[in-house]
Structure formats: C-alpha cells, structure tokens
Amino acid sequence: MGKLQVLLADDHAIVRDGLKQILAETDDLSVVGEAANGIEVVHMVRSRAWDLLVLDISMPGRSGLDLIRLVKDEQPGLPILVLSMHQEEQYAVRALHAGAAGYVTKESDCELLLHAMRRVAHGGVYVSEKVAELMARALRPIGTVLPHTLLSDREYQVFGMLVQGHGLTEIATELSLSVKTISTHKTRILQKMEMGNLSELVRYAIAHHLVDPGDLY
Amino acid sequence: MGKLQVLLADDHAIVRDGLKQILAETDDLSVVGEAANGIEVVHMVRSRAWDLLVLDISMPGRSGLDLIRLVKDEQPGLPILVLSMHQEEQYAVRALHAGAAGYVTKESDCELLLHAMRRVAHGGVYVSEKVAELMARALRPIGTVLPHTLLSDREYQVFGMLVQGHGLTEIATELSLSVKTISTHKTRILQKMEMGNLSELVRYAIAHHLVDPGDLY
DNA sequence: AGTACCTGTAGGAAATATCCTAATGCTGCG
DNA sequence: CGCAGCATTAGGATATTTCCTACAGGTACT
Numbered sequence: 001m002g003k004l005q006v007l008l009a010d011d012h013a014i015v016r017d018g019l020k021q022i023l024a025e026t027d028d029l030s031v032v033g034e035a036a037n038g039i040e041v042v043h044m045v046r047s048r049a050w051d052l053l054v055l056d057i058s059m060p061g062r063s064g065l066d067l068i069r070l071v072k073d074e075q076p077g078l079p080i081l082v083l084s085m086h087q088e089e090q091y092a093v094r095a096l097h098a099g100a101a102g103y104v105t106k107e108s109d110c111e112l113l114l115h116a117m118r119r120v121a122h123g124g125v126y127v128s129e130k131v132a133e134l135m136a137r138a139l140r141p142i143g144t145v146l147p148h149t150l151l152s153d154r155e156y157q158v159f160g161m162l163v164q165g166h167g168l169t170e171i172a173t174e175l176s177l178s179v180k181t182i183s184t185h186k187t188r189i190l191q192k193m194e195m196g197n198l199s200e201l202v203r204y205a206i207a208h209h210l211v212d213p214g215d216l217y
Numbered sequence: 218m219g220k221l222q223v224l225l226a227d228d229h230a231i232v233r234d235g236l237k238q239i240l241a242e243t244d245d246l247s248v249v250g251e252a253a254n255g256i257e258v259v260h261m262v263r264s265r266a267w268d269l270l271v272l273d274i275s276m277p278g279r280s281g282l283d284l285i286r287l288v289k290d291e292q293p294g295l296p297i298l299v300l301s302m303h304q305e306e307q308y309a310v311r312a313l314h315a316g317a318a319g320y321v322t323k324e325s326d327c328e329l330l331l332h333a334m335r336r337v338a339h340g341g342v343y344v345s346e347k348v349a350e351l352m353a354r355a356l357r358p359i360g361t362v363l364p365h366t367l368l369s370d371r372e373y374q375v376f377g378m379l380v381q382g383h384g385l386t387e388i389a390t391e392l393s394l395s396v397k398t399i400s401t402h403k404t405r406i407l408q409k410m411e412m413g414n415l416s417e418l419v420r421y422a423i424a425h426h427l428v429d430p431g432d433l434y
Numbered sequence: 435a436g437t438a439c440c441t442g443t444a445g446g447a448a449a450t451a452t453c454c455t456a457a458t459g460c461t462g463c464g
Numbered sequence: 465c466g467c468a469g470c471a472t473t474a475g476g477a478t479a480t481t482t483c484c485t486a487c488a489g490g491t492a493c494t
Contacts, residue, residue: 012302012323014330018235021242036324085229085302106229113231152471165416168451180474183451188471199382202419369441385481397444400482405441 003028004121007044009035010056010083015106019054022110029117038067045071045078052121053080057095065098072099081120083113092131102126150192158185162198163205220245221338224261226252227273227300232323236271239327246334255284262288262295269338270297274312281308282315282370289316298337300330309348311370319343367409375402379415380422 006023008031010016016034023029033050035041045053053071057064068080081102082095092103102120104113116126151159161171168186172179195201204210223240225248227233233251240246250267252258262270270288274281285297298319299312309320319337321330325345333343368376378388385403389396412418421427 013326014239014300014323015232015235017239017327018232021235021238025238083231106231109230110234154472163416165414167414169449177472178474179451180476181472183453184473187452197382197384198415199380199419202416203423206420206423371442386479394442395444396481397446398442400480401443402441404482 003030004051005032005049006030006117006121007033007035007041007050007053009041009053011036012056015056022114026114029114041067042070045075050078052117053078054083054117055080055100056083056085065095068095068098068100079120079123081117081126092127096127103128103131151189155185155189155192158182159189159201160210162186162189163202163210220247221268222249222266223247223334224250224252224267224270226258226270228253229273232273239331243331246331258284259287262292267295269334270295271300271334272297272317273300273302274308282311285312285315285317296337296340298334298343309344311373313344320348321345368406372402372406372409375399376406376418377427379403379406380419380427
C-alpha cells in the first residue's frame with residue numbers, strides 16, 4: 001500500500017528492466033511509470049503524481065539539465081534522483097544546481113542506489129562525498145551569468161580566435177604580442193569560464209552560437 | 218543443469234545487478250561470473266570455460282575493440298555479445314569486424330537482449346536490422362564517405378579522446394603508449410579528415426554527434 | 435612471392451604552450 | 465588622495481606537442 005511511486009526515466013530499456021527487477025525485490029518502492037526520453041518524462045510528470053523521479057541525464061534529445069529544470073518548473077515538489085553513467089562528477093554539480101536532489105552513477109552498487117532513492121523520495125538529499133566536496137568548491141549560480149560575459153575585451157578576442165582554431169603563436173603574431181601574453185590570456189579565459197581545455201571552449205562556443213559551426217559534412 | 222554459463226562484463230555495477238536479476242528469471246541462462254574492466258575480463262576468460270561473454274565495449278582501460286580481439290585470440294570459440302550504450306552504430310560495425318558475434322544497445326528491451334544472448338551463445342549471430350543496414354552501407358561506400366569512417370580503430374579511439382578534451386600526454390598515459398605515438402595518430406587523423414586543428418575536429422564531432430556536446434551553461 | 439600501402443609504434447630535434455612571477459597602467463571607491 | 469583590484473603585457477624555466485624519420489607486421493593487389 002504505502003509503496004513509493006517511482007517514475008523511471010532512462011533511454012536504455014535494459015537498464016530500466018534491470019532496475020525494475022531490483023525494485024521489485026523491495027517492499028517500499030515500486031516502478032509505476034517509465035519514460036525513454038525527455039518528452040515522455042514531461043508527459044508522465046504531467047499525467048499524475050509521483051513520489052520520485054529517477055532520471056538518466058544522458059538521455060537523448062534535450063539536455064538532461066534542461067529537463068531537470070523543466071520538471072522542477074512544473075512540479076517543484078517532485079524529488080529527482082539523477083542516475084548517470086558519467087563518472088565525471090562535473091555533471092553532478094550541475095545537476096544538483098539545476099534542481100536534482102541526488103546524484104548516483106551507474107558504477108555504484110544497487111545498495112547505494114536504493115539508499116539514495118529512499119532518501120531522496122522522503123525529501124532528503126543524497127550526494128556522495130566526492131560530489132559534496134566538488135559542490136563546495138563550485139557553488140556558483142550558473143543560470144545567472146554566462147561565463148563568457150566575464151571576459152575582458154582582449155580575452156574575448158583571444159577566445160574567439162582560439163575556438164576558431166588558431167594557435168597561440170599565430171594569434172600572437174596577428175596581434176603583435178608575445179606568445180606568453182596570449183598564453184596568459186588563454187589561462188585566464190579557461191579559469192574564468194571554469195574549463196580545462198580547448199575542446200570544452202569550442203563546445204561552449206558552439207552551444208552559444210559564438211562561432212560558426214562550419215559546414216563540416 | 219544445462220544452463221548456459223554467462224560471463225558479464227560491464228563497468229556499471231547497477232547494470233550488472235539489473236542484468237543478473239533479469240537472467241535469474243530465465244531457466245536457461247545464468248550469470249556465473251562478472252568483470253568490471255578489461256583486465257578482469259581477461260582473467261575471467263582464462264580462469265574457466267564459458268558459454269557466452271556479454272561485453273560492454275565502453276569499459277574503461279583498454280579499447281573495447283582490442284579487448285574483443287584479445288579474447289578472440291585466446292578463446293576463438295567463445296561467443297561474444299557486445300552490449301553497448303553507444304547509439305553510434307559506428308561501433309557496431311567495428312565490433313563485429315573485431316570478432317563479436319552480436320551487438321545490442323542498451324536501448325533494446327530485455328526480450329531482444331535475451332533473444333540475442335541465446336542466439337549468440339548457440340553459435341549464431343545477432344544483429345539488429347539497423348546495424349545490418351549500416352553494415353551493408355559500410356561495405357558498399359557510396360560516394361559520400363564521411364571522413365571519420367576512414368580512421369583506423371586506434372585513430373578513432375584517439376580522435377574520441379581528443380575531442381573530449383584530453384591532452385596527448387594524458388592519452389598516452391591512459392593507453393600506455395609514447396606521446397610521440399599519440400602525436401602521430403593525431404597528425405594522421407587531421408590529415409585523413411583534412412583538418413588543421415583540434416577546434417575543427419571538435420566542431421566536426423559535434424556536427425556528427427560523435428561527442429556529447431555537454432551541458433555547458 | 436613481390437611489392438606497395440596502411441597501421442601502430444617511437445626517437446631526436448625543434449617548435450609551441452604553460453607555469454610562475456611581475457611590472458605597468460587604469461578605474462573605482464572610501 | 466591612496467589603495468585595491470583588474471587588464472594587459474612579458475621573461476625565464478619547464479612541459480607539451482609537433483616534425484621528420486623509421487621500422488615491423490599486416491593486407492591487398494599483381
């Protein structure tokens with residue numbers, strides 16, 4: 001009777017099936033609905049009341065983080081536990097910021113998962129120690145200021161050239177500056193944008209239409 | 218006890234647990250061993266005889282494709298079913314080429330998975346229609362060859378790591394190779410893809426959904 | 435059975451980029 | 465005014481990456 005009504009959202013049917021089996025063994029949790037993509041999640045969330053949403057943020061379609069925000073927007077009271085295959089805890093912090101109440105990777109064993117589910121379903125929060133540490137460090141409102149607006153003029157200029165594919169030496173020549181200078185700018189850019197490498201910078205630039213994706217076909 | 222002895226290799230404990238539950242419900246399949254990484258797979262394969270190896274090729278460490286070859290090298294008779302989370306069917310073709318007897322994505326439902334497992338375990342081959350179609354197309358290149366399909370396995374692997382933002386030294390360490398080797402691969406990748414820098418590579422990868430654009434907000 | 439090409443692997447030398455540090459000038463604020 | 469803080473600029477020492485070259489094993493075509 002008092003079973004918690006769980007909505008399971010994961011694009012991997014096998015993972016869903018497996019989880020259903022696992023939850024079927026418990027006496028307090030029951031999978032009442034499933035969703036294989038973001039659109040279904042939204043539908044299901046609207047269709048009835050749930051005690052818990054277990055969400056795989058690597059689902060196709062819209063960004064998983066957007067989805068969290070969307071769901072939270074509609075049902076602020078619905079607890080969300082993120083189940084991710086990314087070991088990169090980078091996502092954890094972002095997910096929690098976006099409104100999730102817990103974050104578990106698929107590397108975890110199912111004991112841990114069940115523990116996290118119960119906790120989150122009862123209004124609690126679940127984060128692993130590793131993630132907690134990361135949060136403490138990265139506590140910053142993301143949705144408010146877009147990082148690239150923090151760049152100074154020079155930095156923004158260099159940023160643009162970098163994501164376009166120019167090397168430091170090239171940029172230095174172009175701007176009649178020392179390579180060291182450009183390197184310093186690059187370091188500051190990465191720092192301000194909280195990124196670690198050029199690849200992320202390029203992806204960011206594309207996501208924000210700051211660079212022509214090019215006709216690479 | 219004619220149950221088929223299955224070795225389950227997947228780095229996600231939750232996925233393994235789920236699959237075990239599912240197989241426990243059948244009367245002809247039983248999970249007798251598990252492996253969470255490539256090294257364990259090799260150990261387990263050597264330790265005893267198996268009827269089937271279910272392998273997640275996105276496992277960390279050695280390339281999944283290499284692992285297939287390695288296992289096939291030791292136990293040519295052991296059927297391998299690849300269970301992948303990559304929707305990119307790029308891997309399917311490569312996996313089958315490397316010696317796998319079947320390829321199932323985690324998007325499949327468990328009926329399909331069981332069917333594939335039985336088939337492969339009994340010496341058969343399983344490919345989904347989608348994969349079959351891709352194979353047909355891959356075998357018969359029609360004028361429009363996407364440049365990244367020209368990459369060798371190793372090159373493709375390095376390509377993936379590069380666009381994900383890993384540096385050469387990092388990749389070299391990860392793969393236990395010389396940095397020079399990785400550098401050579403990178404040079405060849407850029408050459409084959411007719412590109413001049415990492416930025417273009419990243420843009421290409423995003424355009425072709427070969428990399429997670431990431432939730433960079 | 436030969437040869438030509440591709441793949442995977444590196445070494446040494448050279449180019450490029452980073453790390454740490456710091457000087458200069460500018461701007462805003464008490 | 466004076467100082468704190470950011471922007472812009474580099475130097476020296478280091479680290480990383482590239483360039484050019486090479487060699488061995490495989491495949492494929494002749």
